[in-house]
Amino acid sequence: MDDRILARAEWRRSWAVVLTAAIGVSLTSLYVYSIGAMLAPMQHDLGWTRTQITGGLSMATLIAALIGPFVGVAIDRIGSRRLAIPGIVAFCSSVALLSLATTPLMWWLLWALVGLCSAGVKPTVWAAAVSSIFDRSRGFAVAVILSGTGLGATLVPVVASGLISAVGWRLAYVCLGGLWTAASLPLAIRFFYGARERPLTATPERTIGSSPVAHAPLRTIMLSPRYILLGLAAMICTLVTTAYTVSIISLLSDTGMNTGTAATIAAEIGLVSIAGRLAGGYLLDRIDARLVMAAAAALPAGSGLLLLAMPGQIPAAIVAAGLIGLSVGSELNATSYLISRYFGQANFGALFGTLVSVMALATGAGPLGASLIYDHTGTYRLMLGLSIPLSLLAAGMVSAIRHVRRTAD
Template sequence: MRIIVDDIQKKEWRAHWPVVVAAMAGLAASHVHFYSMGVMVTSLEKEFGWSRTQITSGLFIIAMIGFPLSPLVGTAVDRFGSRRIALFGMSIYSLAVVSLSFAQQSYVVWWLLWAFVAIGYLLLSPTIWVTAISRLFDASRGVAIAVTLSANGLISFGAPLLTLLLVQNFGWRAAYAILGVLAGAIAFPLLYFFFSSGRDGDAVRRTSAVVPRTYARAGFRFPKDVNVGAFVRLAFAASVMAMVFTAVVVNLVPILTSSGLTVVSAAAVAGIVGAMQVTGRLAGGFLLDRFNARYVGALVVLFPIASSLIFIGFHGSAILCGVGVLLFGLAAGAELDAVSYLASRYFPAGNFGAVFGFVIGLALLGSGLGPIVASFIYDVTGSYRLMLWAVVPLCALSSLAFLTLGPYLRADERASV
């Protein structure tokens, strides 16, 4: 039986590997704004005299816009196909990143520019890539999703260094312009020539038919089509863990210094996160294709509990803090794999984009709230200990949500709606 499955997996990869490569390029390009932010902060402080909270509020704007609009993007994917949305989104996103180079002293202008980035980013959200991959891969779906999503971790290595070189040689305005152009110039051709999903042709035909009748069939009918219990559990786990991950990652260096490490040691240890995120993503994909994804998800979201207890209880130990960061990075990589994979097994194919868009929207909301909640706790208490203690019950509840999902939706049930 294993030999038959392995043969099917090989056939899937031989047929569709260019789609995975193109999706990786699109996903990586769509995170240029995020991984360049840390380098840009100092230059923007000097230019405009803004606080770091004001500068990084652009990321919160993305979360606030993404929360209500993600389901609409998912519905558009169901109706028009992943390919058309991705091509349009990459065009918008590239222009939006370039537009950041025109920022002025007005803080309102800064917000408006980031709202533009938010629109482009939403049109390149994980919903687009996961929907396409889920329709092309079945036996090796876990690995295919993991490889695609690993692009987020891979760009975390190169984007900050490239941004630093551009800022040092050309200034921050030119850096934003060059990054935007590069994102589009590299990703758009790959998406144009190689990116598609099994239903893009059907989507094109649906849009040329009579809209009221066909859209009613492919539209989003939440109460009838969706296992509400599975949706609530997945949405809860995705949003809570997104909040946990961003709260800790954004504040990881000060958390480690408060645990007794020097700034240099803390920065070095924090650098493990990116590598472990990629490792966790790929390892998670491998496990998802071989074991019940509920148990994989339930296990990996418990890792941050160990990390938090290490940060709280072992003062000054760089080795133990490194272990904590390692576990945290593995969880951050594998958790999104599990959510994406499980969504493809529980949500109906006809409305997958719309339903998964809701999950991604809630995850975006959680990721926007995480750093703010962590900063508020620090401002009130003077430390991150309360936040780290809060990680324990939040991760435990997320693990329980995965465990209680119930059996997968059968393939004929997913395809029939």
């Protein structure tokens, strides 16, 4: 049967699952993209350093990284739905509890709880379900759900800033947790499932024509050069892009740009990431996925060059933020797609969950590293300079992955 007909059938049957999963994926944006807006008011209110504040994010991502592989195994064994529904309640409640922090130690412990509760709403949970019921349009379907991060990156800084102005940073965290619970929980209860819950919804999957590692034991796959290169590239790309996304408002403000303009440019990252993710997903179903991911990994190098060459210039900042948005938009779904095509669906949860954990570590390390650089040098210029070779290194790693052709059934 024609692939286009099968792709349309997949969407008619499962569009509500994709919509629900996209909103579910936006949940993890709550803590990553709200902390940038919280930095200045918390620093003013509590007298903490930026490193102490962003250290909370690092704590959460460390915990999330440690439990990530176990979450992946749980998905492979019990399915995504049983994790997602209680996970929404637990995660949003933990975000609201951040409002109680009074000391740096308490702040870090509350962030550890956020990391623990993120287990049920990690991108792996949503991507595994959608990958299991889409095949012909898998790249685009995964791109749509992972656009939830772009949705969150767009909405969370603006909503958080508005809430901070209206009720202060403490109640802002409470409101963010409540809003995202109301938006995601009813939809998940009604619409969210994977092939494990409804096996008749899955499209027969195309096989990989020349990849014996796809049928190997899990440990063999994880030690394969292809998987290691993919993981290292994803980690470096995440390290760079999260350093930018969390620091960009402060970075631009420190060059003389007013805070409102800096926040507007920061919101552009989320908007562009949605467009980049959808375009990337479309391309993943049609061209070599390595090209899509290599391009995504290289783009932040352009941002670093622009911001170093033209500090404080609004046009340069807009283009730089756009490049970061395109990178954020394409990288995660390219990683997910490459795993599903190179290694199959049998161990998808464990394989993708492990890489998401590695990327979670990078999500914490990137902003923390940027804050340490700022606290020691008083500027972000060293961060910008380091982002250039790191981005090019990640692109080179993706390009070094041996290509595998697919065969249609």
